[in-house]
Amino acid sequence: MLKMSWVCFYLPLHLLMAVCLCHSVRAPTTSFKSDLFNFYHSLILADGKETTIHLLKDIPKRYYFVLEEGRAPAPFTVTVTPCDVPIEWSIFIHKASASFLGKAAHGDHGTQEVSKSQKTSSMASTIFNYKGNSVETYVGMSSYFTLYMLEFLSTERDTHITVYLTTDTTSGHLYPELPVDPRIDVIGVGRTTVTLAWKHSPSVLQHRENIQYCLLVNDKHNYKSLCAAETAIRSSGMKLPPMLALSLSPYLLEPQQVMILSNSELSIINKASSGEVRQICTGTKNTYTVPSLSPSTQYYFDVFVVNLLTNASAAYTGTFARTLEEPEPKMVELKDGKVIQVVLDGKKQKFYSLQYQARHKRIHFTFQSCRGQVQVHITKNSKTVASENISGLRYFSLKGNLLDTYLVQLRSTEQSNSSVKVQVSSNFQKPSFPLLPESLKIKSFSKLRTCNSVTIAWLGTQEESKYCVYKKRIEEDQVWMELQSTDRCAGPESRHKSEKVLCKYFYDINLQRAVTTETIKGLDPGTLYLFDVYLIGPSGIPVRYHSKVVKTRKKC
Numbered sequence: 001m002l003k004m005s006w007v008c009f010y011l012p013l014h015l016l017m018a019v020c021l022c023h024s025v026r027a028p029t030t031s032f033k034s035d036l037f038n039f040y041h042s043l044i045l046a047d048g049k050e051t052t053i054h055l056l057k058d059i060p061k062r063y064y065f066v067l068e069e070g071r072a073p074a075p076f077t078v079t080v081t082p083c084d085v086p087i088e089w090s091i092f093i094h095k096a097s098a099s100f101l102g103k104a105a106h107g108d109h110g111t112q113e114v115s116k117s118q119k120t121s122s123m124a125s126t127i128f129n130y131k132g133n134s135v136e137t138y139v140g141m142s143s144y145f146t147l148y149m150l151e152f153l154s155t156e157r158d159t160h161i162t163v164y165l166t167t168d169t170t171s172g173h174l175y176p177e178l179p180v181d182p183r184i185d186v187i188g189v190g191r192t193t194v195t196l197a198w199k200h201s202p203s204v205l206q207h208r209e210n211i212q213y214c215l216l217v218n219d220k221h222n223y224k225s226l227c228a229a230e231t232a233i234r235s236s237g238m239k240l241p242p243m244l245a246l247s248l249s250p251y252l253l254e255p256q257q258v259m260i261l262s263n264s265e266l267s268i269i270n271k272a273s274s275g276e277v278r279q280i281c282t283g284t285k286n287t288y289t290v291p292s293l294s295p296s297t298q299y300y301f302d303v304f305v306v307n308l309l310t311n312a313s314a315a316y317t318g319t320f321a322r323t324l325e326e327p328e329p330k331m332v333e334l335k336d337g338k339v340i341q342v343v344l345d346g347k348k349q350k351f352y353s354l355q356y357q358a359r360h361k362r363i364h365f366t367f368q369s370c371r372g373q374v375q376v377h378i379t380k381n382s383k384t385v386a387s388e389n390i391s392g393l394r395y396f397s398l399k400g401n402l403l404d405t406y407l408v409q410l411r412s413t414e415q416s417n418s419s420v421k422v423q424v425s426s427n428f429q430k431p432s433f434p435l436l437p438e439s440l441k442i443k444s445f446s447k448l449r450t451c452n453s454v455t456i457a458w459l460g461t462q463e464e465s466k467y468c469v470y471k472k473r474i475e476e477d478q479v480w481m482e483l484q485s486t487d488r489c490a491g492p493e494s495r496h497k498s499e500k501v502l503c504k505y506f507y508d509i510n511l512q513r514a515v516t517t518e519t520i521k522g523l524d525p526g527t528l529y530l531f532d533v534y535l536i537g538p539s540g541i542p543v544r545y546h547s548k549v550v551k552t553r554k555k556c
Contacts, residue, residue: 046165052161057155062151077164081162082225089131091128091149093146094146175312184301189321194321214226215301216303296325297323299320338423357406366395369418370488372418432541437459441458443458444531468534528550
């Protein structure tokens with residue numbers, strides 16, 4: 001018997017079940033299942049329990065089960081949930097004749113005779129197959145001593161699935177029930193909200209304390225199962241709690257998760273580079289208004305009804321909706337000589353529009369980028385006259401006719417917010433922005449650097465202007481943040497009084513000699529300092545030079 005049983009590992013599928021049945025012929029019918037699978041116990045599919053199965057690409061995996069209780073036909077169900085990619089799965093049946101089993105129980109036939117007899121009196125056939133990524137359930141009727149085999153195959157990549165077999169139809173199902181119409185209805189759409197409604201699950205009506213709804217919101221696509229949603233989110237770099245419906249405390253959440261508790265609703269927002277996935281568990285409420293969405297964005301909504309005792313879930317048919325567009329900002333009229341500052345939203349990447357009607361033939365546009373880089377697009381009577389990305393101070397002198405209409409469109413070129421100051425003027429004699437040198441860089445001299453002093457230099461102009469110097473002590477890990485967060489439009493009034501070093505007036509008719517230096521004393525040895533110079537012209541508008549970081553000598 002031992003030798004014959006090991007042969008099962010090497011036989012083809014259609015002979016495998018036949019020879020395996022051989023192994024159980026001598027045994028009493030009461031121990032049919034244990035004798036049949038005593039060498040294949042790891043391949044038995046458990047009855048009444050959800051089993052997680054890991055599949056390797058292009059390698060089929062097989063599980064077996066025998067439904068032997070009672071001679072009358074009995075119902076059973078098999079539910080398979082793909083958790084990542086579409087899979088193929090099939091159910092095979094091998095049924096031995098009752099007359100053959102009866103003869104085997106009465107006498108002791110030889111091995112060769114029994115094996116030959118069984119091969120001729122048995123037949124393997126496919127009773128069900130499916131390919132896809134939906135949750136699929138097979139419902140069948142078992143008969144006397146029937147051997148079933150399930151085969152699973154993933155052709156895309158390694159993945160995992162869950163399988164649930166049950167023969168107990170009297171004590172309820174592991175999976176919550178879906179209503180006859182499992183669709184999600186979109187009953188309201190706003191600029192930042194979407195209101196959803198769905199029909200109650202029969203399981204909620206029967207077991208309110210053990211069942212609840214969980215809603216998943218994202219801007220990528222729908223998920224056909226909670227298992228598929230969790231797998232996709234984890235692969236994107238997020239980490240999820242084991243189950244959406246579990247009673248989570250703030251201590252269980254990962255750093256990139258935010259939990260919001262209000263009106264008995266549990267909401268978890270997972271943030272990752274790929275976007276945002278929002279999970280909201282609403283208890284037994286079957287309507288919900290999803291807040292804080294982005295305008296003019298398509299979102300996908302999935303509702304899962306979850307069994308809190310078993311963590312099993314069933315998915316409603318997902319839906320999607322597009323939020324309403326945000327109203328276009330009103331056109332801002334530019335006034336001659338007036339400076340305005342505009343903040344641009346880098347995430348929305350929308351143009352901010354300014355309009356100006358010329359009162360002179362020649363006009364002068366000035367743009368000062370305060371933070372980030374800004375795209376400037378200027379049209380005159382609907383024809384483009386200038387288009388450029390600006391990260392400093394930029395002038396445009398344009399010539400046209402009286403009453404020409406100029407449209408200025410501004411947009412951030414970065415994901416973060418940007419800001420820019422804008423002025424249009426027809427008075428060239430009194431410009432609001434000061435005259436600028438060829439370079440706004442600050443230079444330091446290594447040979448003149450000591451343990452307690454630093455010498456810096458910067459270029460001036462032919463116009464007498466005020467220059468103010470400020471210093472700030474910083475740490476090594478603060479350098480990048482200080483340089484990135486600089487508001488180049490902010491003047492000396494934004495600095496702390498203790499950071500001020502001096503203010504002085506300076507100019508030179510000869511631009512080659514328009515250079516000034518300053519030695520800042522009273523510094524600490526081996527310390528990093530951030531130095532800033534502000535140029536303030538006759539109109540009082542400041543222009544900030546590029547910040548300079550210098551470290552004093554540690555030993556002198």
